[in-house]
Amino acid sequence: MRRLPLPQLVASLLVAALCGVALLQAIRPAVHSGRMGVKTVRTAHLQHPTRQFRELIEYLSNEMRRQVPAGTRVLIVEDVQDLQLRMIEFAVLHGLVVVAGDAQVKVYLQKDPAAPYGMWLRTQELADA
Incomplete structure (x- = not known):
């Protein structure tokens, strides 16, 4: 060798x-x-906080896709920065145009204990500028 x-x-x-x-x-x-x-x-049978947050994010994404048609100019209004960034990501993923002004629809979250995951995704039509 x-x-x-x-x-x-x-x-x-x-x-x-x-x-x-x-x-x-x-x-x-x-x-x-x-x-x-x-x-x-x-942890499927537990109410684990990470799992609840993941389900909340999926719910918000599905609601945004359901409520706002693709191509719409949206204004995202949210005080919690993490949720605001997630909502902007969803908007872009679903073909929405995120703007700071001249929006067609305002999208925001409304806290409500009776809502799925403790909050609703709300939309408000804005007057065309």
Whole structure:
């Protein structure tokens, strides 16, 4: 059996280590998704806060798609910055045009304990400018 010279051996080990690191980085998203899936199934019977927030976000997205036709100029009004950013994302994903002025429809959230997930997505038609 032939032995590799020391520089070639070090280079081979370095390449193997870099490939291992790259492989670990590549499987991280799959491991995260798998863990989230298992957590979702395990907590299906519980009222877990993360699950409730995810369901709220899905509800708001579906309501925006249902209530506002694509191509509409919308003004998003929301005090909670995280929810405002999510609503802007939904608007863009559903083909709406988000504007700061000259909007056709104002979209806002109304808190109500009787509403699904504690709030309604409301829309208000604005006078054409």
